[in-house]
Amino acid sequence: GIQVEQSPPDLILxxxxxxxxxxxxxxxxxxxQWFHQxxxxxxxNLFYIPSGTKQNGRLSATTVATERYSLLYISSxxxxxxxxxxxxxxxxxxxxxxxxxxxxxxTINP
Amino acid sequence: ETGVTxxxxxxxxxxxxxxxxxxxxxxxxxxxxxxxxALGQGPQFIxxxxxxxxxxxxxxxxxxxxxxxPNYSSELNxxxxxxxxxxxxxxxxxxxxxxQFFGPGTRLTVL
Numbered sequence: 001g002i003q004v005e006q007s008p009p010d011l012i013l014x015x016x017x018x019x020x021x022x023x024x025x026x027x028x029x030x031x032x033q034w035f036h037q038x039x040x041x042x043x044x045n046l047f048y049i050p051s052g053t054k055q056n057g058r059l060s061a062t063t064v065a066t067e068r069y070s071l072l073y074i075s076s077x078x079x080x081x082x083x084x085x086x087x088x089x090x091x092x093x094x095x096x097x098x099x100x101x102x103x104x105x106x107t108i109n110p
Numbered sequence: 111e112t113g114v115t116x117x118x119x120x121x122x123x124x125x126x127x128x129x130x131x132x133x134x135x136x137x138x139x140x141x142x143x144x145x146x147x148a149l150g151q152g153p154q155f156i157x158x159x160x161x162x163x164x165x166x167x168x169x170x171x172x173x174x175x176x177x178x179x180p181n182y183s184s185e186l187n188x189x190x191x192x193x194x195x196x197x198x199x200x201x202x203x204x205x206x207x208x209x210q211f212f213g214p215g216t217r218l219t220v221l
Contacts, residue, residue, distance in 0.1 A: 033209060041147070041198050041215045048209040086152055096207040097143065097166055100152030 002027045002091050006101035013077055014109055021072040021104045023087030031090030032063050033098065034072050036083050043086065046072070077108045114203050114213035122219045123191050131186045131216045133201030141165070141206055142184040144176060147198040147215075159184055160206070188218075196220045 003026040013019055025032075034046040047054050047061040049070065054061055058077075063070040074081055084105050088098040115134045123129050135142050141160045145153035155168040159178035173189040182203070188195055196219050202210040 031207070031209070035212075041200075041217070043153075043200065043212040045209065045211060088152075090207070096141070096204065096210075097155040097158060097168065098145075098153075098202075098210060099155070100145075102152050 002029065002089055002099045004087060004089055004099050004101040006085075006087055006104050008104060009102065010105045010107075012107045012109065015077060015079060017077050017108075019074045019077060019106065021074075021085055021087075021106075023070040023072070023089075023101055025068050025070075025087075025089045025099075027068070027091060029065065029089040029091060031088075031096060031098065032070055033088050034061055034070070035086045035088065036081075037086060037103070038083060046085075074106075077106075079108045079110055082106055082108045114201060114211055116199075116201050116213035116216050118216060119214065120217045120219075122221065124221050125191055125193060127191050128187065128189045129191060129218060131188075131199050131201075131218070133184045133186070133203075133213055135182045135184070135201075135203035136211055139203035139205050139211075140182050141204045142178055142182065143202045143204070143210060144184070144186045145200040145202065146170075147200060149197075153200055156186065191220045193220050 005024045035043040051065045084103040088100045143158040144156040147153040157167040162178045178184045198215045201213045204210045
């Protein structure tokens with residue numbers, strides 16, 4: 001099955017810094033989503049981005065499907081950006097299950 | 111538009127018992143997927159229901175079973191609970207093979 005690898009596993013930054021989170025996947029996908037998991041466990045949808053580039057405020061994402069990776073950019077980080085960020089992909093065939101990476105834990109210090 | 115809801119929020123059971131978790135899908139969505147998230151891990155796919163039929167299953171034993179109802183809500187049943195079943199159980203809904211939206215989860219503790 002598809003393998004998903006996220007890097008870095010942990011990232012500690014000061015408020016105001018910019019960050020880039022990476023997601024590599026091992027096969028063709030027709031679904032790629034980025035999530036932020038809040039302290040209570042809820043997965044918050046950030047982007048649905050199987051290909052191309054999208055922006056939403058301070059966040060943007062790019063997926064290069066032909067090279068099997070996606071990047072999540074966070075600019076001017078705030079303490080509320082802290083948490084775990086997951087990349088999840090859905091394969092091109094069969095049930096539209098999402099395969100999750102292990103996540104990147106982002107800590108933004110004031 | 112109402113989001114995905116799950117009940118209960120927390121649950122404590124003992125080993126060997128059975129548990130039923132419930133999920134109401136987002137309005138207009140016909141597909142429900144269930145995931146298990148152990149502490150410190152990413153969510154793992156359990157199974158998916160599309161129009162009341164199981165439409166794919168992950169690497170989970172048969173004691174994990176489910177249902178989808180005509181209104182597209184869903185249940186996850188786990189029999190003969192084991193300590194390792196302690197986890198956050200997440201339900202997601204979608205319109206067929208599209209973006210999935212997650213509920214707040216049910217935290218299950220097995221003692």
